[in-house]
Amino acid sequence: MVAVRVRFAPSPTGFVHIGSLRTALYNFLFARQHQGTFILRIEDTDRTRFVEGATENMIRVLDWAGLMPDEGPQQGGPFGPYFQSERTEIYQRFAQQLIEQGHAYLAFDSPAELEEMRNGKLAVSRISTRYNHQIRQSMRNSLAMSAAEVEQLLAAGEPHVVRLKMPAERVFNVDDLVRGQVNFDSREIDDQILLKSDGYPTYHLANVVDDHLMQISHVIRGEEWLSSVPKHLFLYECFGWTPPKMAHLPLIFNPDGSKMSKRDITNLSELPAGKVDPDVESYIRAGFECDAILNAIALLGWNPGEGDDQQVFSLAELISNYSLERVNKSAAIFDLQKLRWLNKEQLKKQPADVLLNRLRPGLEERGWNRKPDSYCLAVIELLQARLGFLHDFFTYGTYFFEDPTEYDDKALKKYWKAQTTNLVLEFVREIDKLDRFFAAEIEEVLRRVAERHQVGGGQIIHPIRLAVSGFSVGPGLFELLELLGKDTVVKRIAKAVEVIPALQQQ
RNA sequence: GCCCCCAUCGUCUAGGGGUUAGGACACAGGAUUUUCGAUCCUGCAGCAGGGGUUCGAAUCCCCUUGGGGGUGCCA
Numbered sequence: 107m108v109a110v111r112v113r114f115a116p117s118p119t120g121f122v123h124i125g126s127l128r129t130a131l132y133n134f135l136f137a138r139q140h141q142g143t144f145i146l147r148i149e150d151t152d153r154t155r156f157v158e159g160a161t162e163n164m165i166r167v168l169d170w171a172g173l174m175p176d177e178g179p180q181q182g183g184p185f186g187p188y189f190q191s192e193r194t195e196i197y198q199r200f201a202q203q204l205i206e207q208g209h210a211y212l213a214f215d216s217p218a219e220l221e222e223m224r225n226g227k228l229a230v231s232r233i234s235t236r237y238n239h240q241i242r243q244s245m246r247n248s249l250a251m252s253a254a255e256v257e258q259l260l261a262a263g264e265p266h267v268v269r270l271k272m273p274a275e276r277v278f279n280v281d282d283l284v285r286g287q288v289n290f291d292s293r294e295i296d297d298q299i300l301l302k303s304d305g306y307p308t309y310h311l312a313n314v315v316d317d318h319l320m321q322i323s324h325v326i327r328g329e330e331w332l333s334s335v336p337k338h339l340f341l342y343e344c345f346g347w348t349p350p351k352m353a354h355l356p357l358i359f360n361p362d363g364s365k366m367s368k369r370d371i372t373n374l375s376e377l378p379a380g381k382v383d384p385d386v387e388s389y390i391r392a393g394f395e396c397d398a399i400l401n402a403i404a405l406l407g408w409n410p411g412e413g414d415d416q417q418v419f420s421l422a423e424l425i426s427n428y429s430l431e432r433v434n435k436s437a438a439i440f441d442l443q444k445l446r447w448l449n450k451e452q453l454k455k456q457p458a459d460v461l462l463n464r465l466r467p468g469l470e471e472r473g474w475n476r477k478p479d480s481y482c483l484a485v486i487e488l489l490q491a492r493l494g495f496l497h498d499f500f501t502y503g504t505y506f507f508e509d510p511t512e513y514d515d516k517a518l519k520k521y522w523k524a525q526t527t528n529l530v531l532e533f534v535r536e537i538d539k540l541d542r543f544f545a546a547e548i549e550e551v552l553r554r555v556a557e558r559h560q561v562g563g564g565q566i567i568h569p570i571r572l573a574v575s576g577f578s579v580g581p582g583l584f585e586l587l588e589l590l591g592k593d594t595v596v597k598r599i600a601k602a603v604e605v606i607p608a609l610q611q612q
Numbered sequence: 613g614c615c616c617c618c619a620u621c622g623u624c625u626a627g628g629g630g631u632u633a634g635g636a637c638a639c640a641g642g643a644u645u646u647u648c649g650a651u652c653c654u655g656c657a658g659c660a661g662g663g664g665u666u667c668g669a670a671u672c673c674c675c676u677u678g679g680g681g682g683u684g685c686c687a
Contacts, residue, residue, distance in 0.1 A: 571646080
C-alpha cells in the first residue's frame with residue numbers, strides 16, 4: 107500500500123477563508139487517520155496578488171487550530187522548497203519537456219488579441235471563445251507560425267507563454283472519491299497556459315508537477331477545482347506519471363446561498379442579512395473556541411454516519427471518526443447558530459482548572475486575582491454551563507469579584523415590591539446569625555422567613571439575587587450566596603435596601 | 613451561451629427499493645412552586661416538480677426547474 111501523503115496548498119492572498127480551513131482540516135484528518143504525512147505548500151505563483159504577511163497569517167491560523175503540517179515552509183522536509191515561487195526552474199524544466207514532446211507550444215498573443223478572440227471578432231471564434239484546437243491555428247503561436255517567425259520573435263524578446271496542447275477528441279475520466287465517476291470531453295477544454303510570460307507557472311502546471319514530485323497520494327481540495335481535473339489528468343499523462351487519487355469537497359456558502367465574501371463584512375456582530383464572515387480570524391477574535399470552529403466546519407460536509415448522532419467532537423475524536431467516504435456531495439451553508447451552540451458545548455467539556463489558566467490574564471488585569479484559585483475555580487464551576495464564550499466570564503461573573511454598582515432595570519421593577527424590603531431585611535438578620543454559611547442552611551432560613559410571611563420563596567429569592575448580583579439571572583441562589591460568603595452578602599443586601607427603593611422612585 | 617457538480621425539515625444531516633422519513637441547531641410550548649442566557653421534556657417543520665421502471669420509489673432512470681462551480685498570463 108502506498109503511503110498517504112496529502113497537501114494543503116493555499117494561495118497566500120490575504121485572510122484565511124473558513125472553507126480553506128476546512129480543506130486543511132479534512133486533509134489533516136485524513137493524514138492522521140492513515141498515519142500519513144500532512145504537507146503545507148504555498149502556492150504563491152501569482153505575483154500580482156502577493157499580499158505581505160499572508161503566509162504568516164496562514165501558518166498562524168493552522169498553528170492555532172492545531173493542524174500542524176509535517177512538512178512545510180516552517181518545518182522543511184525532503185521535498186522542499188515548499189514555496190512555489192522558489193521552484194520556478196523546476197516548472198520551466200518540465201514545461202520545456204512538454205514543448206519538446208509536442209504537448210505544449212509557445213504563444214505570443216497579446217492580452218488585447220486574446221480579448222478580441224473572446225469577443226468573437228475573429229471569424230473562427232464564432233465556433234468557440236476558447237483558445238483551443240479549433241482556434242489555435244489562427245492565433246500567434248508556434249503551431250501556427252513558421253519556425254523562423256518564432257525564432258525571430260524570440261530573438262526580439264517578444265513576451266510569450268507556454269500553452270498545453272489539449273487533444274481534440276478525448277474523454278478524460280476521473281473516479282473522484284466523493285463524487286464518483288466524472289467525465290470530461292477534451293473539446294470543451296482550452297489550451298491552458300502553463301507558463302506565464304513572467305516565467306512563473308500557472309496553478310495547473312505547478313500543481314501537477316509538485317503533487318508528483320512531493321509524492322502526493324490524495325488530492326483533497328474544493329469543488330472549484332473539479333473543472334480543471336481534465337487538464338491535470340492530461341498533464342500527468344504527458345509526463346507519464348500516475349495521477350493521485352482525487353476528492354473534491356463541496357463548497358461552503360452564506361446563509362442566503364451566496365459566496366462567502368470578505369467584502370460583505372465589517373463586523374461579526376453586525377452581519378448583513380444572509381451573510382457570514384469568511385475570515386477565520388474574525389471568529390478567533392470573537393472568542394470562539396478552536397475546537398468549536400473545527401467541530402463546526404468538520405460537520406459541514408461530513409457526518410459520522412448511520413446510527414451515530416454525535417455532534418460534539420474534539421480534534422482527537424474527529425481523527426478517529428472521520429472518513430473521506432462519508433463526505434457528502436452537496437454544498438453546505440455556514441450556520442453561525444450551530445457554531446455558537448458548539449462553542450458552549452466545547453466550553454462545558456473543559457476542566458475548570460484549564461479554564462482558570464486561560465482566564466488568568468483577564469483576572470489579573472481586573473485585579474480579580476486577589477481571590478484564591480479555589481474561589482475562582484468555584485466561580486467557574488458555577489458559571490461554566492452558562493458561558494457562550496469564555497470571555498463571558500468577565501461579564502456574567504463580575505459580582506463574584508466586585509460589588510454590583512447597578513441593578514437590572516427590568517428585574518428591579520418585576521421583583522422589588524412594596525413588602526420586599528422588609529422580607530429581605532428579615533432574611534439578612536437571620537442569615538447573619540448563621541454559624542455555618544452553606545447553601546443548605548441558607549435555604550432553610552429563607553424558606554422559614556417565607557413561610558412566616560405566607561409568601562413563596564421566589565418573593566425573597568429574586569430580590570436577593572438582584573441585591574447581591576445586580577442581575578436577574580445566574581446560578582442557583584444558595585450556592586451563589588455560599589460562595590460569596592456571609593459578610594459580602596450581608597453588606598450587599600444592606601446597600602441594596604438603601605439604594606433600590608430610591609432607584610424605583612425615579 | 614457552453615461544460616461540470618449538486619438537490620431530504622429554515623440550517624447541518626441520517627436513510628440509498630417496503631421506515632409512523634431518524635437526529636442535531638434554530639424556533640415554539642412545558643417542567644424545574646429559584647431566575648435563565650442553565651437543565652430536562654414535548655412540539656413545529658422536509659424527500660423541488662413531472663414522467664418512467666417496479667407489486668411497491670425519498671431511494672433507480674430520464675426530463676424540467678432551482679442552486680453552485682468552471683469557462684483568466686487567479687488560485
